Amino acid sequence: xxxxxxxxxxxxxxxxxxxxxxxxxxxxxxxxxxxxxxxxxxxxxxxxxxxxxxxxxxxxxxxxxxxxxxxxxxxxxxxxxxxxxxxxxxxxxxxxxxxxxxxxxxxxxxxxxxxxxxxxxxxxxxxxxxxxxxxxxxxxxxxxxxxxxxxxxxxxxxxxxxxxxxxxxxxxxxxxxxxxxxxxxxxxxxxxxxxxxxxxxxxxxxxxxxxxxxxxxxxxxxxxxxxxxxxxxxxxxxxxxxxxxxxxxxxxxxxxxxxxxxxxxxxxxxxxxxxxxxxxxxxxxxxxxxxxxxxxxxxxxxxxxxxxxxxxxxxxxxxxxxxxxxxxxxxxxxxxxxxxxxxxxxxxxxxxxxxxxxxxxxxxxxxxxxxxxxxxxxxxxxxxxxxxxxxxxxxxxxxxxxxxxxxxxxxxxxxxxxxxxxxxxxxxxxxxxxxxxxxxxxxxxxxxxxxxxxxxxxxxxxxxxxx
Numbered sequence: 062x063x064x065x066x067x068x069x070x071x072x073x074x075x076x077x078x079x080x081x082x083x084x085x086x087x088x089x090x091x092x093x094x095x096x097x098x099x100x101x102x103x104x105x106x107x108x109x110x111x112x113x114x115x116x117x118x119x120x121x122x123x124x125x126x127x128x129x130x131x132x133x134x135x136x137x138x139x140x141x142x143x144x145x146x147x148x149x150x151x152x153x154x155x156x157x158x159x160x161x162x163x164x165x166x167x168x169x170x171x172x173x174x175x176x177x178x179x180x181x182x183x184x185x186x187x188x189x190x191x192x193x194x195x196x197x198x199x200x201x202x203x204x205x206x207x208x209x210x211x212x213x214x215x216x217x218x219x220x221x222x223x224x225x226x227x228x229x230x231x232x233x234x235x236x237x238x239x240x241x242x243x244x245x246x247x248x249x250x251x252x253x254x255x256x257x258x259x260x261x262x263x264x265x266x267x268x269x270x271x272x273x274x275x276x277x278x279x280x281x282x283x284x285x286x287x288x289x290x291x292x293x294x295x296x297x298x299x300x301x302x303x304x305x306x307x308x309x310x311x312x313x314x315x316x317x318x319x320x321x322x323x324x325x326x327x328x329x330x331x332x333x334x335x336x337x338x339x340x341x342x343x344x345x346x347x348x349x350x351x352x353x354x355x356x357x358x359x360x361x362x363x364x365x366x367x368x369x370x371x372x373x374x375x376x377x378x379x380x381x382x383x384x385x386x387x388x389x390x391x392x393x394x395x396x397x398x399x400x401x402x403x404x405x406x407x408x409x410x411x412x413x414x415x416x417x418x419x420x421x422x423x424x425x426x427x428x429x430x431x432x433x434x435x436x437x438x439x440x441x442x443x444x445x446x447x448x449x450x451x452x453x454x455x456x457x458x459x460x461x462x463x464x465x466x467x468x469x470x471x472x473x474x475x476x477x478x479x480x481x482x483x484x485x486x487x488x489x490x491x492x493x494x495x496x497x498x499x500x501x502x503x504x505x506x507x508x509x510x511x512x513x514x515x516x517x518x519x520x521x522x523x524x525x526x527x528x
Contacts, residue, residue, distance in 0.1 A: 067185035070245050071193040074181055075200035077137070077244065080237035081144060081177075082204035085212030086151070086223070086230040088351035091335035092344035093151070093223040100160060106336050106470055107463040109164055113332070114457045116168025118450050124169075125443050128176040132247045133183060136176035141238035143170045148231035152224065175443060183247040206359045208233075213352030304440065312377065313441075316428050319384050319421075319488060320445045323391075325452035326480045327418050329473070330395060333461075334411055336470050342404045354408045361412055362419035369423045376428055378499050382492025383424065385485050387417045392481035399474025456480075 086093070094100045100109070128136045143166055150163045181193050208230075215221040215229070308314055335351060376383075394414035398407050429441055459465050460473055468476070 067189040067193060070184045071181060071189075071196055073240060073244050074177070075196050077141070077237055077240045078177065078197055079200040079204035080233055080240060081141065082201045083208035083211075083233050084205075084230050085208045085215060085233075085352070086148070086227040088209050088212055088335070088355045089216065089223055089226065089349060091339050092349055092351075093227065094160065095339060096344060097223055098155060098160065100157065102336065102339065104157070106333065107461055107467045109160055110332055110336075111457045111462045112161060112164035113168050113171075114328075114450075114454050116165040117171050118447075118454045120169055121172045121175075121447055121450060124172045125175055125447075128173075128179060133176050133180040134241075134244050134246050136173050137180060137244060138238075138241045140170055140173035140176065141234070141241040143167075143173070144234040145231065145238050148227055148234055151227045152231055175446070178442070180244070180247065184245065202359060202363050206356050209352040209355040209359065211352075213350065213356065216349065216352070304444070308441075313429060315381060315488075315491060316425050317441065317445050317448075319381075319388075319484065320425050320429075321448040321452060322484050323384075323388065323418065323421065323481075324446070324449035325456060326395075326477050326484070328449070328453045329456055329461075329477050330398075330411075330414065333470060333473060334398070337398060337474060338404060338407060340470050341402060341407055347404075350408070354411065358412050358415040361416045365416045365420035366423040369420065369427065376424060378496055379492070380424060380428060381488050381495050384421055385487070385489030385492045387421050388481055388485035388488060390414075390417045392478050392485055395474055395478035395481055399471050399478060 091105060094105050094109070095102055124136065147163065147166050147170060150159055150166065154160070154163070178197075181197060182190065185193055211229075212226055215226055216223070308317070338349075338351060374380075374383075391414050394410040394417070397410040398414070401407050401410070426442075429445075456477075460468055460476055
């Protein structure tokens with residue numbers, strides 16, 4: 062496929078992203094499990110949902126490596142297949158073993174998102190990265206919003222059953238699966254060059270010395286094995302060089318630290334919010350507005366993220382302080398969600414919490430990507446996601462899992478609020494230090510600039526102009 066043609070792969074990937082994220086049944090998973098599937102609230106909280114976290118972590122690293130080796134498209138097709146099987150299980154399977162496998166199945170789905178986000182960068186020229194990324198993000202956002210809204214309308218206004226909503230979602234996932242086959246196949250990966258067994262770096266050709274005792278087939282086999290080893294070695298060296306480049310900056314390390322800590326806690330809140338709502342107002346006796354809330358969250362969060370583009374802020378000075386302030390807002394919201402008995406207060410707290418997270422993660426993503434090559438960004442994104450998931454797994458294993466503390470849903474949210482509070486304090490202190498240090502250094506520079514009155518002003522460079 063020619064890299065000059067960017068419109069077709071971008072359009073197809075956007076269509077796939079729209080369909081794959083348009084899941085009307087997703088906001089109603091907990092009511093469906095504790096209702097028609099007849100699984101207890103405790104089992105869903107302390108047994109089923111932790112399996113998803115463990116599965117996600119266990120396959121993420123393997124999927125990350127296979128994604129580049131197989132050149133992205135096969136992993137997107139795999140994601141489409143597992144999305145279909147996910148809703149086949151929800152529609153037609155029953156019993157705890159089937160729902161246990163469902164959680165592993167969805168862990169594979171979420172782990173293959175790295176292929177979706179990386180595909181376009183190996184397919185189109187760099188000058189189209191920004192526009193293509195905008196289209197893809199917008200498609201995902203539109204799909205999520207439409208799916209949540211459609212699910213809420215079907216259940217609240219049309220009186221459709223949870224099974225029917227899952228069946229409709231299955232049809233949408235089938236359409237996404239079909240689109241995944243149409244995606245063009247990239248000709249190279251980021252780290253493994255032209256694919257498995259092919260060298261990513263040009264190697265100097267050496268004259269061949271023919272051995273009369275070696276057949277042509279044996280020679281080809283030996284070459285293939287040699288090239289495969291060289292390809293893996295080159296890929297490993299590339300990854301290590303990119304890791305050193307990415308984390309050589311202290312500021313980037315701090316941004317990545319916030320990414321990992323906040324995303325781990327956000328993942329826990331996102332995963333268990335439906336269980337909290339079902340605890341406050343059981344779905345068996347009350348109307349459920351999960352879909353409408355998720356749609357509002359998506360729109361408000363998107364608006365918050367979009368506002369970053371128009372904010373004239375020196376993020377290198379005020380960014381860490383912003384992380385601390387908005388993390389404090391998130392902590393208050395999580396405490397509110399966990400302690401209130403009013404479902405509408407809980408809904409509102411979740412909307413503010415999710416909007417603040419999307420606002421901050423947009424700033425963080427921009428700051429990390431600003432001075433890195435695409436290869437470094439992709440790897441940094443993968444490492445940060447892996448660390449966040451590892452922390453989330455620790456939280457799940459200690460706080461949620463029945464084999465450890467197995468805490469109730471209210472206590473869980475209090476702990477998540479405390480974690481966000483710790484994150485807030487850390488970055489408030491770091492942000493204050495960064496801002497004070499900057500202005501303490503800048504003040505003498507300005508003073509010196511005022512005192513220097515020489516005719517050779519063109520040779521004078523003050524610290525303030527360098528910063």
